[in-house]
Amino acid sequence: MEQSETELMLKGYGLTTANFFYHMPDHAHVLNTFIWQDYDIAPDHPRLFKFIEFWQEEIEGPLHSVSFTHRKMIRPGEWRQVVGEFRLN
Template structure:
């Protein structure tokens, strides 16, 4: 399913959502959302944020979005160090 979405230009999208706590509006809380979505319109993220504003009490402060590159080849790296903690 993921490959099929990637072929349609969907990519793994992560959004860091900052919102105000309903009982303490001066405090901000973080929520991390992750799903397959398509830039630049982000229909899945917009659907989620619409649900948030309709259904949840925490007022949105800001949203920061990052996306994975298109069809990236998986990479393997060797560990630079091996540590043992007793």
């Protein structure tokens, strides 16, 4: 069963954005770029490294470099459980 984004964020996952620079298979002197995003856990980044392994095994364009950023969307001070809600007309 796949977890929702909110469940992942509450478990400590943050949004990881990676920018891949790779050589075009037919034109080795040309660099192209690919953007990848997923929820991942820092500092190990298992999903990012799994995708990099997939790229190296399955995609013909050899990687030149990868840069990435990671940001937790929910921090401990920003989350609180709401017990009730009142609506005023």
